[in-house]
Amino acid sequence: MEDTIAIIEALIFASETPLTVAKIAEIFPELKTDQIAGFVEELVREYDRRQGGIFVREVAGGFRFQTASRTAPWIGKLRAAKPLSLSPSAMETLAIVAYRQPVVKADIDRIRGVDAGGALKGLLEKKLVRIVGRKDVPGKPIIYGTTRKFLEVFNLKSLADLPTLSEMKDLQMTDLDASSETSV
Amino acid sequence: MEDTIAIIEALIFASETPLTVAKIAEIFPELKTDQIAGFVEELVREYDRRQGGIFVREVAGGFRFQTASRTAPWIGKLRAAKPLSLSPSAMETLAIVAYRQPVVKADIDRIRGVDAGGALKGLLEKKLVRIVGRKDVPGKPIIYGTTRKFLEVFNLKSLADLPTLSEMKDLQMTDLDASSETSV
Amino acid sequence: MAYEIKLDVFEGPLDLLLYLIRKNEIDIYDIPISLVAQQYMEYLNTMRSLNLDLAGEYLVMAATLAHIKSRMLLPTVDTVGEEDEEEDPRAELVRQLLEYQRYKEAAGFLAARPLLERDVFNLGVLPEGTSTPADDFLLEVDLFELVEAFRRILSQIHDDEPLEFSTEKLSLADRMNEIMETLSQEGNTSFSELLIIRSSKRLVVYTFLAILELVKLRMVTARQAVPFGEIRLFLSVGKRDEITGTSEGA
Numbered sequence: 001m002e003d004t005i006a007i008i009e010a011l012i013f014a015s016e017t018p019l020t021v022a023k024i025a026e027i028f029p030e031l032k033t034d035q036i037a038g039f040v041e042e043l044v045r046e047y048d049r050r051q052g053g054i055f056v057r058e059v060a061g062g063f064r065f066q067t068a069s070r071t072a073p074w075i076g077k078l079r080a081a082k083p084l085s086l087s088p089s090a091m092e093t094l095a096i097v098a099y100r101q102p103v104v105k106a107d108i109d110r111i112r113g114v115d116a117g118g119a120l121k122g123l124l125e126k127k128l129v130r131i132v133g134r135k136d137v138p139g140k141p142i143i144y145g146t147t148r149k150f151l152e153v154f155n156l157k158s159l160a161d162l163p164t165l166s167e168m169k170d171l172q173m174t175d176l177d178a179s180s181e182t183s184v
Numbered sequence: 185m186e187d188t189i190a191i192i193e194a195l196i197f198a199s200e201t202p203l204t205v206a207k208i209a210e211i212f213p214e215l216k217t218d219q220i221a222g223f224v225e226e227l228v229r230e231y232d233r234r235q236g237g238i239f240v241r242e243v244a245g246g247f248r249f250q251t252a253s254r255t256a257p258w259i260g261k262l263r264a265a266k267p268l269s270l271s272p273s274a275m276e277t278l279a280i281v282a283y284r285q286p287v288v289k290a291d292i293d294r295i296r297g298v299d300a301g302g303a304l305k306g307l308l309e310k311k312l313v314r315i316v317g318r319k320d321v322p323g324k325p326i327i328y329g330t331t332r333k334f335l336e337v338f339n340l341k342s343l344a345d346l347p348t349l350s351e352m353k354d355l356q357m358t359d360l361d362a363s364s365e366t367s368v
Numbered sequence: 369m370a371y372e373i374k375l376d377v378f379e380g381p382l383d384l385l386l387y388l389i390r391k392n393e394i395d396i397y398d399i400p401i402s403l404v405a406q407q408y409m410e411y412l413n414t415m416r417s418l419n420l421d422l423a424g425e426y427l428v429m430a431a432t433l434a435h436i437k438s439r440m441l442l443p444t445v446d447t448v449g450e451e452d453e454e455e456d457p458r459a460e461l462v463r464q465l466l467e468y469q470r471y472k473e474a475a476g477f478l479a480a481r482p483l484l485e486r487d488v489f490n491l492g493v494l495p496e497g498t499s500t501p502a503d504d505f506l507l508e509v510d511l512f513e514l515v516e517a518f519r520r521i522l523s524q525i526h527d528d529e530p531l532e533f534s535t536e537k538l539s540l541a542d543r544m545n546e547i548m549e550t551l552s553q554e555g556n557t558s559f560s561e562l563l564i565i566r567s568s569k570r571l572v573v574y575t576f577l578a579i580l581e582l583v584k585l586r587m588v589t590a591r592q593a594v595p596f597g598e599i600r601l602f603l604s605v606g607k608r609d610e611i612t613g614t615s616e617g618a
Binding site: 194197198199200201248249268269270272275276278279280282283285286295296297316317318319320327329330331332337338339340342343344346347349352 | 489491492508509511513514516517518519521522538539542544545548549587
């Protein structure tokens with residue numbers, strides 16, 4: 001294996017957050033960004049071809065190792081911690097924040113037709129949503145947006161990776177699973 | 185790749201402690217310990233042959249992934265830039281300084297009920313808090329306030345943009361759903 | 369097709385309405401309002417009889433439905449095709465339902481993705497490495513955590529002293545910090561310079577109050593060379609190295 005690829009592999013493995021190409025470029029100042037992206041791509045393909053238990057995936061603007069989703073039932077038996085779960089009201093609130101950000105609480109309340117305070121607080125605590133600032137209107141309401149952790153948890157490369165809302169109508173007809181499962 | 189090996193690979197990867205053969209045997213009651221040991225051995229050999237950036241190694245009676253030792257210098261560079269978070273006591277102290285500034289240490293101690301000296305020192309070192317002056321009372325206690333860096337780190341335009349307590353109360357109303365986790 | 373109903377599964381009045389629309393196979397653009405209003409009320413009554421907590425929003429929607437129903441019953445002026453004459457009383461509700469439905473679908477899409485810690489997993493433990501914090505570290509903190517920390521502390525205090533804060537006080541602290549920053553960079557500045565550049569009246573007042581506060585705290589000294597001359601402000605506190613050693617940008 002090309003030595004640089006081996007080092008990049010170790011870096012992606014050891015990084016606490018998805019490792020960006022820019023970060024790798026800082027560590028290898030002698031390499032061009034294109035070259036690094038090429039090396040990472042090669043690594044991604046190698047694991048894809050192999051079809052093993054782990055894969056390299058692009059998430060939240062960086063790369064990380066993650067397990068194949070078909071192995072999840074066994075890992076569930078291993079891990080003591082409860083899997084992440086969100087209530088329907090938390091999911092609805094999160095969807096509104098994700099698609100309409102930056103967004104104020106009043107808008108979320110209006111769209112959902114109920115007070116979203118509790119759901120919003122839960123999402124803030126889980127660090128899926130954050131306070132972005134204040135809107136420059138009377139009352140200066142707090143505006144909310146999603147976090148990098150949101151991208152990490154939902155396996156999104158970036159916010160642009162969210163399907164457009166009209167696109168979603170079509171997706172609804174087909175199998176949602178088909179679009180979500182890329183790793184196995 | 186043999187599917188059981190792929191699952192074992194994912195298990196070793198996701199395990200919070202080095203994964204023992206006995207533990208794998210619990211997850212696969214239908215397999216014999218010998219068989220499992222054989223699968224693990226096969227995985228170890230595959231990564232050894234490949235000579236990449238990561239390996240499967242036996243540590244403390246179990247198996248885990250680790251990076252190749254020759255990649256250590258680069259991983260050191262990566263870790264050096266690790267983002268830090270604040271401890272709860274530092275966060276509490278910072279919150280008091282932020283909301284009550286200009287404030288003297290005795291007030292912080294009183295509000296927190298413990299000596300805030302250590303936390304304050306850490307915040308001064310991180311340049312989130314600074315000495316703004318001395319109060320003109322006996323003992324001339326030092327007065328603390330937040331810095332511009334504090335505003336930058338928390339993405340605030342000004343201190344007046346700090347969320348108020350009543351805004352936080354808004355986030356706790358109703359919606360018991362968000363706290364009582366139900367699955368998606 | 370029979371639907372099994374769990375009364376506590378609705379996420380709000382809009383969710384309940386969408387359910388009724390689906391159940392009755394109704395065209396969302398042409399809702400038979402009296403049927404839907406009647407069924408909505410039946411559900412509300414069932415929920416009440418089961419002692420389920422009814423959020424106020426459900427009652428507001430009941431009133432809205434009743435209002436739309438009454439408007440539908442009113443004889444309309446014969447407006448042939450001209451929709452801008454008078455809008456369908458249901459239009460606003462339909463818009464709301466469609467918008468809510470879109471985000472409900474979006475929520476479903478998000479939930480169907482491979483979720484971290486549910487479908488895919490990260491490395492269990494990070495390999496140990498040289499974890500020496502560098503000088504120029506990144507801080508990863510959250511504003512919500514800061515406010516929560518403050519709220520937590522306040523909730524533990526049963527003091528008589530009110531610990532609530534006002535944005536006025538914080539605006540004052542903002543101005544005090546800015547003046548101190550100017551002074552630590554430039555050594556001194558003139559009174560009028562600080563006040564003149566301020567465009568809004570509010571800001572001038574805060575700046576003036578901030579200067580008074582700083583003088584009162586003996587953090588700055590105000591000096592005048594001649595009577596009625598220019599007032600200049602000087603940093604007056606502590607030993608210089610002590611201040612600059614810990615302050616921003618030293």
